[in-house]
Amino acid sequence: MLRIEGLSAGYSSKPVLNGVSINVEAGQFVAIVGPNGAGKTTLFKTISGILRPSAGRITFGDIDLLAVPPARRPHLGIAHVPEGRQVFPSLTVMENLEMGAMTEAGQRGWKQNIERIFEWLPVLAERRGQFAGTLSGGQQQMLAIGRGLASSPKLLMLDEPSMGLAPSTADFIFEQLIQIRRQSGLTILLVEQRVAEALETADHGYVLEAGRVVLEGNNETLRADDRVRKAYLGM
């Protein structure tokens, strides 16, 4: 579904990504793990079009994604739940969800989507009239995920959904992601620093270090790998 080949990108001539290739098949849950500064967020920004790559190709289905303007990409079915949540603080929870549904598919599926989102993330239903800026960090993260789901995406990209959250809240979010995936069959691409949870949840994983893919495999291979065990799982 999403195929990234030999992607290099960075900020004003300082390269962050160096020939990264990643493949996400329809229905897969793929995790990209790695330390701070490995280029995970840069990779997502390049997929969303906020950054232009210096080399490489990204195809989504049969579409050459790099030829599509950034604001059109969500309409193809790519939902980006960004690092640090980035909800719209002066909009209400409901209005934030409506912004997620700016895509054509999101408008058509609005009624059905909103019901399911409220089922998965009930706190959003309770707080629908509240300004997003007044929510707690965990609630904002749930809103950011709900907002992504409201677009009826084919691919949901999650950038560090556990960042800055209490462990129990992060656990809840991971559980809900597993449930969302099981019930909707959604394709998910996750970037995460909590390597153990990420590899446990995903069926395929990539380890990104200093802008390169150093390791890839299905979740068992990765979790059995000595380097992963030593560097990330503390075993």
Place this chain on the structure above:
Amino acid sequence: MEGFLQALAAGLLIGAVYGLMCVGLGLIFGVMRVINFAHGDFMMLGMYTAFYLFTTFGIQAVFGNAIGPFVAILLAGPLLALFGYLVHLALISRVSGTRTALLEGEGHYAQLILTLGIALILQNGGLIIFGSVLASIRTPLSSSAWELGPFFDISVFINKARGIDAIASLLILALLTLLMTRSRIGKSLRAAADNPTAATYMGIDVDRAHRIAFALGSGITAIAGGLLATNYPFHPFVGLEYVIVMYAGVVLGGMGSIIGAFWGGMTIGLVQQMSTLMLPTQLQNAAIFVVFLLIIFFRPQGFFGRMVERT
């Protein structure tokens, strides 16, 4: 007492129009974070557009002297909105919005120079085309009044033209508020203002959102200008006198808040009129800025401003 009530009424009426004028600028600043120095000159163009629509393009003949000016003023709004749309498309969008990532200081230096340049061209172009003679959009309503009261033997006189100006301002503000809170396009403008990057992730074309905000803001201020012109004569350099008031209003209201900009403008109108009770008229503007500084001293974020910066 009578003088006080009369000044209060005059302040509220002029304040409503100032409020609308500030809302136009506040919308542009709030959504785009662009400082538009030419905004007063857009208003000047709105005044002349209303003037020529009324006198030369037959509105006077069709609607008469009393209602005609207001029809012309309302029509000037969409025309200036179109003008704003084109100015953004051709010039402003080159140094703002998604292109600023590549520019020094997020494009703010280029924006300052560009909008100052547009201001100079409009002022001097206006001088060539419209001439330096004072113009005004007078209606018979400008020189007649409604009598309110008497309350305890005191009657307040409301200039009819100013009364209609204030009502028209409030109606347009209500329409804009509905647009911003109820419509998809209004909500997407607010989202683009809150966080342009996240708005792009939602599939909102931020540059288009900016263009709509710039057009709307230009049209709204043009209408406010036309309404002011029913009582105050104008000339091609009139924008300079108002643009400072506009920025004071936007800052008072809290940068980025649309309803705040209205109350900022209202405050300025009230201070300006009430100051005439105690001070000579030449000190009106000085009084505005003394009060402005006092408010900013005690509440630097403005009436409706958020202390937290947007993410």
